[in-house]
Amino acid sequence: MSTELLLELSEVTAGYGKMPVLHGVSIKCHRGEIVTLLGANGVGKTTTLRTILGQLKPRDGEIKFNGADITRLPPHKTAALGVAHSPEGRNIFGNLTVIENLRAGAHLLKTRKELKEHLDRVYSMFPRLKERRTQIAGSLSGGEQQMLAMGRALMSNPRLMLLDEPSLGLAPQLVKLVADTLTEVNRTGTSVLLVEQNARLALEISRYGYVMEKGAIALEGNAKELGANEQVKKVYLGIA
Amino acid sequence: MRVREGFTAVARYPIGIGLVVLVLFLLDRSLPGFWLTLFLLFGINTILAVSLNITNGWANLFSIGHGGIMLAGGYAAALFTLPVFFKVDIIGLHLPGWILNVQIPFLPALLLGGVVGSIVGILLALPALRLRGIYFILVTLGFNLIMVSIAENLPNYTNGAMGLRQFPLYTNVWWVWGIAFLVIYIALRLRKSYIGRAFIAIGRDQELAEHMGINLLKYKIYAFGLSTFFTAIGGILWVHLILNLFPNAFSLALVFHVVTMIVIGGMGSVSGAVIGAAIITGFTEVLAPIEEGFQVFGVQVPHLFGLTTLLLAVVLILILILRPQGIMGEGEFSLQGLRKRLSRSKAE
Amino acid sequence: MTYFIQQMLNGVCWGSILAMLGAGYTMTFGIIGLVNFAHGEIFMAGAFAAYFALHVAGLPFGVAAVLGILGAIAIGLLVERIAFRPVRGSGMITLFITSFAASIGIRTLFVMLFTDRAKPFSMPAFLKGAYLIGDLFIFKKTIAVVIVLVVVGALLMYLVKKTKTGIAMRAMSYDSETAQSMGINTEKIIIITFIIASALAGVAAIMWGVSYGRIRSSMGMMPVVDAFIASVIGGLGNVFGAIVGGLILGIGETLFVAYLPPELIGLRTLFVWIVLFIIIIVKPSGLFRANVK
Numbered sequence: 001m002s003t004e005l006l007l008e009l010s011e012v013t014a015g016y017g018k019m020p021v022l023h024g025v026s027i028k029c030h031r032g033e034i035v036t037l038l039g040a041n042g043v044g045k046t047t048t049l050r051t052i053l054g055q056l057k058p059r060d061g062e063i064k065f066n067g068a069d070i071t072r073l074p075p076h077k078t079a080a081l082g083v084a085h086s087p088e089g090r091n092i093f094g095n096l097t098v099i100e101n102l103r104a105g106a107h108l109l110k111t112r113k114e115l116k117e118h119l120d121r122v123y124s125m126f127p128r129l130k131e132r133r134t135q136i137a138g139s140l141s142g143g144e145q146q147m148l149a150m151g152r153a154l155m156s157n158p159r160l161m162l163l164d165e166p167s168l169g170l171a172p173q174l175v176k177l178v179a180d181t182l183t184e185v186n187r188t189g190t191s192v193l194l195v196e197q198n199a200r201l202a203l204e205i206s207r208y209g210y211v212m213e214k215g216a217i218a219l220e221g222n223a224k225e226l227g228a229n230e231q232v233k234k235v236y237l238g239i240a
Numbered sequence: 241m242r243v244r245e246g247f248t249a250v251a252r253y254p255i256g257i258g259l260v261v262l263v264l265f266l267l268d269r270s271l272p273g274f275w276l277t278l279f280l281l282f283g284i285n286t287i288l289a290v291s292l293n294i295t296n297g298w299a300n301l302f303s304i305g306h307g308g309i310m311l312a313g314g315y316a317a318a319l320f321t322l323p324v325f326f327k328v329d330i331i332g333l334h335l336p337g338w339i340l341n342v343q344i345p346f347l348p349a350l351l352l353g354g355v356v357g358s359i360v361g362i363l364l365a366l367p368a369l370r371l372r373g374i375y376f377i378l379v380t381l382g383f384n385l386i387m388v389s390i391a392e393n394l395p396n397y398t399n400g401a402m403g404l405r406q407f408p409l410y411t412n413v414w415w416v417w418g419i420a421f422l423v424i425y426i427a428l429r430l431r432k433s434y435i436g437r438a439f440i441a442i443g444r445d446q447e448l449a450e451h452m453g454i455n456l457l458k459y460k461i462y463a464f465g466l467s468t469f470f471t472a473i474g475g476i477l478w479v480h481l482i483l484n485l486f487p488n489a490f491s492l493a494l495v496f497h498v499v500t501m502i503v504i505g506g507m508g509s510v511s512g513a514v515i516g517a518a519i520i521t522g523f524t525e526v527l528a529p530i531e532e533g534f535q536v537f538g539v540q541v542p543h544l545f546g547l548t549t550l551l552l553a554v555v556l557i558l559i560l561i562l563r564p565q566g567i568m569g570e571g572e573f574s575l576q577g578l579r580k581r582l583s584r585s586k587a588e
Numbered sequence: 589m590t591y592f593i594q595q596m597l598n599g600v601c602w603g604s605i606l607a608m609l610g611a612g613y614t615m616t617f618g619i620i621g622l623v624n625f626a627h628g629e630i631f632m633a634g635a636f637a638a639y640f641a642l643h644v645a646g647l648p649f650g651v652a653a654v655l656g657i658l659g660a661i662a663i664g665l666l667v668e669r670i671a672f673r674p675v676r677g678s679g680m681i682t683l684f685i686t687s688f689a690a691s692i693g694i695r696t697l698f699v700m701l702f703t704d705r706a707k708p709f710s711m712p713a714f715l716k717g718a719y720l721i722g723d724l725f726i727f728k729k730t731i732a733v734v735i736v737l738v739v740v741g742a743l744l745m746y747l748v749k750k751t752k753t754g755i756a757m758r759a760m761s762y763d764s765e766t767a768q769s770m771g772i773n774t775e776k777i778i779i780i781t782f783i784i785a786s787a788l789a790g791v792a793a794i795m796w797g798v799s800y801g802r803i804r805s806s807m808g809m810m811p812v813v814d815a816f817i818a819s820v821i822g823g824l825g826n827v828f829g830a831i832v833g834g835l836i837l838g839i840g841e842t843l844f845v846a847y848l849p850p851e852l853i854g855l856r857t858l859f860v861w862i863v864l865f866i867i868i869i870v871k872p873s874g875l876f877r878a879n880v881k
Contacts, residue, residue: 053769079771087769093762096755104759107752108771156771302681304688367869373680374623375868378816382861385813393854496692503685546696553693557686561674564682 004031005064006191007052007160012061014051021047023215024061027193029160029208034182034192036202036223038236039212045195046088048212049162052193053085054078066159080108082159086149086166088195094138098129098148101137105152114157122151125181143174150181160191167198179205199236203227211236260421268413276413277481278525283416284477285517289501290423290510291470296499297508297570298436299463300443304495305364305380306471308387311490312360313472314479315391317353318404320344321480326406332395346410346480350473357472358465365464369457372446384492391487403486411481419477423470427510428572439463440508493549497524500556506566511573516566524548590723595846596839600730601799603838604737608792609815610822610830611744612785618825619761619781621680623816625687626667628808629694630786634660634793635803636698639709649712656797657790663694664786668779691808698805706804709797729798740791741831744784748827753780761825810857814841817864823874833875837863 007029015021021044029035039045050056052063054075063071070078079085084105093101102122106115123130126147132140137148146166153161163182167175175198183205186192196202203209203223211219211232219229226232271279288306295301319327319339327333327340344352368379392401430436438459441449450456479485501520505512527548559566609631616624624630637659641652671690675682711729718727748754760767760777768774792811797803815830818837822829837860844859867874 055765055769075765075768076771076773079769085766085769087766091763091766093759093766095762096758100755100758103752103755104767104772105770107756152770300681302684367865371868371872374684375820375872377681377684378623378820379864379868381813382864385857386861389854389857393852493692496688499685499688546700550693550696550700553689553696556689557671557693560678560682560686564675564678 005029006031006033006066007193008062008064009048009052010062010064012048012051012058012063014047014056014058014061016056020059021215022051022058025212025215025217027210027217029191029193031159031191032186032189033208034186034194034206036199036206036209037193037195037212038199038202038209038226038232040235041197043212044215045212046164047215049085049164049193049195052078052162053083079156082156083162084153084156084158084160085162086153086164088164088168092137092140092145092148092152094136096137097134098137098140099133101148101152102129102155105155108156118155118157122154125154125184126151143170146170146174146178150178154185154190158190160193161185162193162195164195165197166194167196167201175201199232260417264413264417278521280411280413280416280481281525282518282521283413283420284411284474284481285498285501285521286420286514287416287423287470287474287477288498289505289513289517290420290427291467291474292498293502293508293510293513294427294430294439294467295463297502297513298439298443299460300446301365301369301460301463302377303380303464303467304377304492304499305383305387306468306498307490307492307495308364308384309357309361309468309471310475310478310494311387311391311487313353313357314475314485314490315398316356316472317349317476318407318479318485319397320352321346321349321408321410322404323406323408330399330404332399332402334396346415349410350415350476353476354469354473357475358469361468361471362461362465365461369460369464381492384490384495388487388491391490398487401487403484405484407480407483407485409480409483411477416477416481419470419473424510424514426466431510431572435459435462443508496549497552500552502566503556504559504566506568506570508570509566509568509572512566512568515568515573520552523552527551591846592843594724595843597724597726597730598846599839599842600835601733601795601838602842603835604733605792605795605799605811605834606815606818606838607737607831607834608740608788608795609811610818610834611741611827612788612792613812613815614819614822614825614827614830615748615757615781615785615788617819618827619757620672620676620778622672622683622687623680624667624672624785625684625812626671626690626694627785627789627815628810628812629691629698630660630664630667630808631789631793631796631812632695632698632803632805632808633663634786634790635709635797635807636702636805637662637790638794638797639707639803642710643708653794656794657787660790660793661783661786664782664789665779667694668782672782691812695806695808702805704805706802709801709803711798711801715798733795733799736791736795737831740788741828744788744827747784753777757781814838814860817860817867819874820864821867821874823876826874826876829874829876 005028009025009027011024011026013020013022013024025048037045037048047056051058054070054073057072062069065081065083068081070081093104096104102119103115106118109115109118128144129147129151132144137145140148150166166178170178179201182192194202194206203226206223209221209223209226210217211226219226219232267279292306295303319335320342321344324341324343327335364380364383368376371379391398438449438454441452441454442456442459446456497520501516502513504519505514505516531545531547609627613624613627616622634656638652638656641647641655642649667687667690671686672683675686715729715732718725748757756767756772756777759770760772760774764774796807814837815834818833819830821836822833840863841856841859845853845856848855
């Protein structure tokens, strides 16, 4: 596996208003990797993603993507460098049809040919979306919305995909589909930073993992090591 | 420095009122015409701004239809305060005998106009209160346009766009400032009362207010009824100061001026509304000679009608950009607060 | 019956003007939540730009029309810069007050500079005259206005429905933050929205000049209120709805006036407000679902 650094957060501090949520978070993601960020609710996982995206300006620290400093870049420019986001709660555009959602995700593509290519790719991953392509996205089921959010993020052919809780509230077969799709996406060259509650799934498909507690990284290591860690077992995998 | 204990509330009121009366008396006697008129306009604007603040500042029912209310109250009062001979003389005016042949004193005319304004206001409010945000603003705006249009197109009752003249000069320092102080007093008391707090709660967060058990419709009607009552009275005082009444005078431009007052002073603050009224009154009158053209060293400077409005528009935008909370924010002016601030700045 | 149809035809021009204005209105509201009260002054400025090109500079009609649209865009961008951008993110009321102030300020400035007297706006020769079909007069200018409405309306619908920019606009109106993370430059989209809305106001201004033959500084006041109501009728945020709403309102208003006793002609403003009250009370969401919003 290549070890070229794709994303690097060094000592990032960020928050809303006066209260910092993140206290010096450092995360690394190499090209071609799936990296998992574990943690309970409210420890700052989503805030970390928002900071990477540029939706939140960090107060301190540095974020580098593909060698470039993106610490204070506005979100649309970060996206232009190849960072895509599949937000928590599947924030799809409920007023647009499925295909329009996918086209919104493809905003950065230049040519119709590229658009067609990526549309076909997403449709082949999620045939369901093709069936529903003219349907208003707001009327899709929860699972379909999750597929759409992922599909939309993939439309720009990103270098790095940030995924926030993709398995939340999904039926077991769909969780499996999501996991398979992620592995597939990763195989074709997109790195993934995955935020998950479902630690078992996350550690299964990732190479490396971080555990967050109270806005800081408490633990990190290879996915296998983390899976074997007693504390992780107890708290995140539910094994006593 | 503390307020002296001996000064009980009982003793303070008569002394305060006595002082105010004395000051008003001296001003009334000593101010030359122009300054007296300015002082009266300031008082009327105070009434308008403080009462507009009840709906627009507190209850977040942003009305720009108060011009129509002034118009309704103004005409209702005018039809009874105009001299009988004038009403008979106007060819277009076809009034029933009980209006045509009657001239009543100012107080009943004020009350009548106030009640009419209030009723019209509540009639407007009943359908409009179902609406929120921009829809509410829009309906009040339409109301203002309709009122002006009706007044212009019902010559039998209003003499149309020709307007009415020959008003008796009823408005004086006592009426204006008596009512102005009354409105300020009511507003300040209201702010501390359950009703006033209910207005403000509705303005902050309607759902929350409803959950707290506040009857939204009831208190919105209270707010609108009270605000429009005094707005109408302000309109009547104005008519009986400038001594004519044209429908067009109550257009959106007038409402714009009053809105500017409360934005400058700080939406939601009674003292802010008074300060805003003072600033806009002064501003308007200072610019009046420039608007009408004047001579400097024998050179005629051409008139610039509309200069005031243009500058007010600029000022309003600048304030909303630079200091959206206005001069006072939502707070009130108080001597204790001022003392605290002064002593703090000394300590630094 | 002939009278009725004739009046309907007469209402088409007014309806088309409202349709163009309403479409612009609904776009700024749908995409950035701004009820741009100064839209009427953008319209008026467009008319003045065309007037100066036509009557002062003596340019041909086509050039004047383009300059009119450019003039509207210039004022639209100015309004965006001074009255919208600095207070973006403030409450709806603040946005309303600044655009209200911009509206009054610009109108007053134009009255000061050019007075409020009507100025002639002569139409080109090819738009003069009418066809007589049976007992009906069909004016050439009406035909031209309708053609422009259909063409511009179709272009607008294509833009909003099918293009990348249109999809970005609608995505942004639903969730600006998520749209940004797709690489959509929301600043740019806001500017584009203002440009399109102002251009539509410019088109409406040319239609006005051709239809009525004169313009004045206060001409933006009434149509903009009517156009807003048109967009409410069509469902705020729905471009197609605003166009339909504009036509319904314009034709309805003309018919209302046509059947009003002459002494009550001045009450024409009542009509639109009666319509508005009914719409708001019966169906506040309007006739169509928002598609921009």
